Amino acid sequence: MVAFPQLRLHRLRRTGALRALVRENHVSVNDLVYPLFIMEGKGIKEEIASMPGIFRYSVDRLSPEIEEVTRLKIPAVLLFGIPQDKDEAASAAYNPEGAIQQAIRLIKKTAPDLIVITDVCLCEYMSHGHCGVVAGGRVDNDQTLPLLAKTAVSHAEAGADIVAPSDMMDGRVQAIRSALDEKGLQDTAILSYSAKYASAFYGPFRDAAESAPQFGDRCSYQMDPPNLREALREVEQDITEGADIVMVKPALAYLDVIQQVRNTFDCPLAAYNVSGEYSMIKAAAQKGWLDEKQAVLETMTAFKRAGADIIITYHAKQVATWLHSD
Ligand code: PBG
Numbered sequence: 265m266v267a268f269p270q271l272r273l274h275r276l277r278r279t280g281a282l283r284a285l286v287r288e289n290h291v292s293v294n295d296l297v298y299p300l301f302i303m304e305g306k307g308i309k310e311e312i313a314s315m316p317g318i319f320r321y322s323v324d325r326l327s328p329e330i331e332e333v334t335r336l337k338i339p340a341v342l343l344f345g346i347p348q349d350k351d352e353a354a355s356a357a358y359n360p361e362g363a364i365q366q367a368i369r370l371i372k373k374t375a376p377d378l379i380v381i382t383d384v385c386l387c388e389y390m391s392h393g394h395c396g397v398v399a400g401g402r403v404d405n406d407q408t409l410p411l412l413a414k415t416a417v418s419h420a421e422a423g424a425d426i427v428a429p430s431d432m433m434d435g436r437v438q439a440i441r442s443a444l445d446e447k448g449l450q451d452t453a454i455l456s457y458s459a460k461y462a463s464a465f466y467g468p469f470r471d472a473a474e475s476a477p478q479f480g481d482r483c484s485y486q487m488d489p490p491n492l493r494e495a496l497r498e499v500e501q502d503i504t505e506g507a508d509i510v511m512v513k514p515a516l517a518y519l520d521v522i523q524q525v526r527n528t529f530d531c532p533l534a535a536y537n538v539s540g541e542y543s544m545i546k547a548a549a550q551k552g553w554l555d556e557k558q559a560v561l562e563t564m565t566a567f568k569r570a571g572a573d574i575i576i577t578y579h580a581k582q583v584a585t586w587l588h589s590d
Pocket residue numbers: 383385387395430431465466467468469470475482537538539540
């Protein structure tokens with residue numbers, strides 16, 4: 265047996281080249297997905313107060329952003345829509361002329377190789393801000409499924425490559441898969457927000473997307489943060505229903521969940537580095553309390569080390585820029 269002083273783990277840490285030689289995990293631009301907020305209306309490009317560096321765009325102002333993402337070789341975007349009018353049937357979510365549907369068509373025309381993923385949820389489109397149909401003061405799972413399916417089909421018909429249900433209704437992957445297949449959209453993939461926790465880290469997003477619930481919270485449909493085994497049941501369920509990619513969300517406080525899902529299933533796995541995780545680092549960096557580049561790259565690497573294949577992050581443009589300049 266070799267032990268200290270013969271064994272010295274410092275030997276392989278002595279130079280940058282040695283450290284790179286034995287590095288176990290790498291972040292690549294190919295892993296990144298960049299979320300974009302698309303607003304109904306014209307001439308809009310406004311920064312989100314709680315997410316410095318992240319903007320809401322109307323479709324007519326979107327092109328320069330798409331060009332930048334393409335130039336940075338980021339392979340995919342994830343689209344969120346913010347409608348002008350909200351109601352109790354989330355009608356704007358499945359309007360063929362809605363902001364998301366128009367944005368998809370624009371991107372597919374101008375940057376056909378950019379992968380378009382769309383968030384499928386109703387909270388931004390509902391007057392009450394919940395992710396499903398509200399009946400008798402609570403969210404009705406089964407009444408919500410047809411609306412989600414309709415929304416996913418309208419995104420796929422506009423040209424989305426991947427639809428990503430984030431509502432956490434039971435049975436939604438199956439409902440969406442059947443609806444897509446019925447319309448001959450069998451090539452549209454599903455990225456399911458499988459283990460999505462009821463998290464405080466979505467705070468800045470809800471400002472950005474104007475999607476905070478007007479009463480109550482999301483605890484009756486999103487997962488309870490203390491639960492890990494339940495996440496495996498959620499993921500298994502979604503894979504059984506036809507999910508092509510599964511997701512754990514948030515990412516930083518849930519690295520153990522990412523690791524367990526990775527060790528249990530062979531399905532491609534995404535980690536969603538959510539708005540609150542982005543804003544924490546931004547705020548600390550703006551105060552000079554953290555080195556932003558180092559802190560961001562360290563967290564990205566942690567997602568890979570835990571076992572994620574795909575990283576959805578508001579830092580994507582920065583990360584791509586840093587990786588290209590290395
Ligand atoms: C919609 C949705 C949310 C997020 C993604 N899709 C908010 C929520 O569930 O309240 C959060 C994304 C983020 O915080 O970056 N349901």
